[in-house]
Amino acid sequence: MRCREAAEQAGAFVDAEVSGRVRWRIRLHLATCRNCRRFVRQIALTRDALGRLPPPPLDAAREDELVAALREASR
Template sequence: MLTCKEQVARSSDYLDGQLSFRERLMVRHHLMFCRNCRRFIRQMRLMQATLRALPEPPVEGVEALAERLAEQRRKDSPP
């Protein structure tokens, strides 16, 4: 059986579906017996759902970012 530390280390991969069949079974076995790790996984799922619900930030091109930084630098530099 996994320790809680090993479980936490695999949590992201477990939630993302990136574990092998054997590893998933080990994680699920641990979760059956460990209330604290079940709570941790529920919190991780809630966090993932919250992050997915956030609006996407606008994507800026490198050129636009460079221009904005240059403009800010011009404003901040003494005459």
């Protein structure tokens, strides 16, 4: 596997969305390539940070919609 391919798969790799075979090949590449290791780590850190952010605030229109739907459901 080359850096280009590893970079393309890095996101899926971090999200554990690659097949076992591809995963193994990426691991093998990472073992020999410092740049890609750093790249994958960056993605992992970014994903981690994103996962910790609070959910985006509801805008007013969406909130009204949600309240209406809840009223409807509790009827």
